[in-house]
Amino acid sequence: MIEVKNISKSFTTKKTEKKSKVHAVRGVSFEAPDGRITGLLGANGAGKSTTLRILATLIKADEGVAVIDGYDVKNNSLEVRGQIGFLPHNSGVYPRLTAFENIRYYAEIAGLKKQAANTRVNELIELLDMQDIADRRTEGFSQGQKTKVALARALVHNPRTLMLDEPTNGLDVMATRNLRAIIRRLRDEGHCILFSSHVMQEVAALCDYVAIINEGKIAISDSVAGIRQVTGQNDLEDAFVVAVGGSIEEPA
Amino acid sequence: MRRFWIILRKEVYDNLRDKRSVFFAFLYGPVLLPLLMVGPIALGVKKHTIDFDKPKTVYVHGIERAPNLMQFLREENLESMPAPKNFQEQMSVGDIDLVIEVPEKYKGQLRAGDVATLVVYFDSSSDESQKLFRQVQAIVSKYGNQLAAYRMQVRGIDSSLLKPIHLAEEDLSAGAESEKFVARILPFIVILSLTMGGFYLAVDTTAGERERHSLEPLLSLSVSRFELVLGKYFAVFSFVWMSGLLSVTCTYVLFNLIKVDALAEILDVNIHAFVTVFLICIPLIFFFTSGMLTIATFARDTKEAQTHLGLAMMLPMAPFFVLQFMDVTSFDALLWVPILSQFVLIEKSLTGQGLPLQEVVLSFAGSVVLAILLLLLTLRLYQKDSILRN
Numbered sequence: 001m002i003e004v005k006n007i008s009k010s011f012t013t014k015k016t017e018k019k020s021k022v023h024a025v026r027g028v029s030f031e032a033p034d035g036r037i038t039g040l041l042g043a044n045g046a047g048k049s050t051t052l053r054i055l056a057t058l059i060k061a062d063e064g065v066a067v068i069d070g071y072d073v074k075n076n077s078l079e080v081r082g083q084i085g086f087l088p089h090n091s092g093v094y095p096r097l098t099a100f101e102n103i104r105y106y107a108e109i110a111g112l113k114k115q116a117a118n119t120r121v122n123e124l125i126e127l128l129d130m131q132d133i134a135d136r137r138t139e140g141f142s143q144g145q146k147t148k149v150a151l152a153r154a155l156v157h158n159p160r161t162l163m164l165d166e167p168t169n170g171l172d173v174m175a176t177r178n179l180r181a182i183i184r185r186l187r188d189e190g191h192c193i194l195f196s197s198h199v200m201q202e203v204a205a206l207c208d209y210v211a212i213i214n215e216g217k218i219a220i221s222d223s224v225a226g227i228r229q230v231t232g233q234n235d236l237e238d239a240f241v242v243a244v245g246g247s248i249e250e251p252a
Numbered sequence: 253m254r255r256f257w258i259i260l261r262k263e264v265y266d267n268l269r270d271k272r273s274v275f276f277a278f279l280y281g282p283v284l285l286p287l288l289m290v291g292p293i294a295l296g297v298k299k300h301t302i303d304f305d306k307p308k309t310v311y312v313h314g315i316e317r318a319p320n321l322m323q324f325l326r327e328e329n330l331e332s333m334p335a336p337k338n339f340q341e342q343m344s345v346g347d348i349d350l351v352i353e354v355p356e357k358y359k360g361q362l363r364a365g366d367v368a369t370l371v372v373y374f375d376s377s378s379d380e381s382q383k384l385f386r387q388v389q390a391i392v393s394k395y396g397n398q399l400a401a402y403r404m405q406v407r408g409i410d411s412s413l414l415k416p417i418h419l420a421e422e423d424l425s426a427g428a429e430s431e432k433f434v435a436r437i438l439p440f441i442v443i444l445s446l447t448m449g450g451f452y453l454a455v456d457t458t459a460g461e462r463e464r465h466s467l468e469p470l471l472s473l474s475v476s477r478f479e480l481v482l483g484k485y486f487a488v489f490s491f492v493w494m495s496g497l498l499s500v501t502c503t504y505v506l507f508n509l510i511k512v513d514a515l516a517e518i519l520d521v522n523i524h525a526f527v528t529v530f531l532i533c534i535p536l537i538f539f540f541t542s543g544m545l546t547i548a549t550f551a552r553d554t555k556e557a558q559t560h561l562g563l564a565m566m567l568p569m570a571p572f573f574v575l576q577f578m579d580v581t582s583f584d585a586l587l588w589v590p591i592l593s594q595f596v597l598i599e600k601s602l603t604g605q606g607l608p609l610q611e612v613v614l615s616f617a618g619s620v621v622l623a624i625l626l627l628l629l630t631l632r633l634y635q636k637d638s639i640l641r642n
Contacts, residue, residue, distance in 0.1 A: 086472040
């Protein structure tokens with residue numbers, strides 16, 4: 001269960017000569033209960049990754065509170081990390097380790113004993129259909145293969161809450177469908193899933209609940225049907241455009 | 253602390269698969285560097301040192317004309333042999349290094365109290381021939397002085413008349429310059445090896461981890477930043493340690509393989525000296541590991557880390573040049589400074605000046621305290637949001 005209340009985050013960046021402040025996230029609030037797939041939908045640079053990074057305790061919010069399974073991300077970061085599985089935007093696998101070793105490393109850090117870790121890694125390799133690549137070094141893996149390894153790492157300690165930052169990036173159709181099936185199954189098992197994406201169709205196909213984020217703010221949050229109804233659009237893409245204040249007329 | 257071991261093990265294992273890390277840690281620093289540096293020096297010493305005690309043979313043309321000289325040469329470890337007739341030919345192909353020719357009028361000139369001439373054939377392009385020439389020159393000059401003294405004695409003149417001044421030499425320095433040079437080369441090799449050993453690992457585990465985006469998921473795991481940094485620290489440490497140990501071992505083997513008596517005379521080439529060098533360098537293993545980790549953590553990417561570390565690696569060379577080319581006599585006030593203090597202590601130890609306990613303690617404490625401060629700085633960097641920014 002993720003509860004986000006009014007979180008804000010700004011960064012100082014160096015633009016040409018002058019330093020300037022970029023407000024990446026501005027007063028974002030939403031809830032992602034267990035047993036539901038919550039989508040965080042927004043264009044590139046809208047603040048999705050920053051929000052997820054705050055929730056994954058990687059960076060600290062300037063303002064606001066975020067609580068995961070009762071633990072405050074700011075003050076109980078170690079406990080929060082024990083509850084979550086985080087798949088960042090880039091898979092970030094170790095190229096000189098095999099797929100198996102990559103996953104087992106995370107299993108061991110998560111606290112699994114040797115035998116339990118090996119059993120769990122093998123389970124995940126089977127679940128994600130990775131038997132043919134398990135003992136190969138990840139150097140030279142396709143983006144899809146890397147994502148699978150990273151996903152297995154995120155799932156290795158069977159976390160209650162799963163945060164996925166654009167997980168279907170680089171995946172082919174079949175891999176995407178498999179991933180969706182896995183995510184749905186995890187939801188049915190009662191996990192809380194927060195899924196960020198900029199692809200409308202994907203969010204429409206997968207998410208039970210969507211929060212549209214634009215320029216660091218939540219523009220609207222509801223079920224896909226609810227968003228369609230509120231914006232008066234049948235298509236989620238049109239609904240998104242209306243929600244972020246744009247015109248649905250495509251430029252000539 | 254279980255996670256600390258997991259991270260340490262993974263980093264070591266991962267980097268043992270990296271050819272560059274292994275090459276620089278276990279081959280370049282420990283093996284190639286001593287070969288490149290000690291090899292030429294040892295061979296140079298060997299090339300230019302004349303061993304007056306080793307019995308040698310010289311060929312003499314007209315050996316029967318100077319029996320007294322031959323006797324003198326024998327006393328000075330030079331056994332004379334009659335030169336073959338075609339000695340000039342044999343010299344040109346390198347079969348004979350040197351020939352002394354005693355001309356027919358030699359005996360007559362000596363008897364008459366004139367200047368007697370000896371001709372020496374040698375090959376200035378050959379090191380062996382040149383060394384033998386210098387040896388013969390020195391011995392013949394000594395013989396000449398002896399004859400001069402006899403001649404004066406016969407005429408009732410005190411030979412000391414021709415020596416109005418006697419220059420007595422008393423070297424008060426701790427050791428000869430060449431001795432100091434070798435005593436500085438050894439720590440130079442070990443220290444450079446230490447920096448080489450951890451270089452790629454420091455870059456890979458920090459800037460490299462961030463660049464390939466593996467840091468982000470790693471930091472989202474339930475492991476404290478302290479354990480994470482400590483795991484990485486001791487992974488780099490183990491490479492630096494191994495590299496140092498190997499370089500000392502290899503240099504020892506090398507010194508013993510190239511049997512240079514002249515070197516052994518000026519430098520204590522026993523296992524004890526090498527163990528001392530390594531023990532004195534132990535605090536530097538901590539210091540270099542911290543320094544490299546901090547610099548590489550500051551850098552945004554591996555390229556920047558390599559540039560910064562490359563520049564920082566000039567630092568270990570500074571004390572060597574300060575000691576070698578600047579005439580500083582006392583470093584007592586600077587003994588807490590890492591690298592410099594190790595150079596000074598190793599030199600003192602190898603040239604038999606002894607190691608006062610308080611100096612050793614100061615040297616250890618200085619390096620270790622700075623190492624801890626740098627490690628804390630790295631930990632601080634890992635606790636900041638900006639650790640993920642590149």
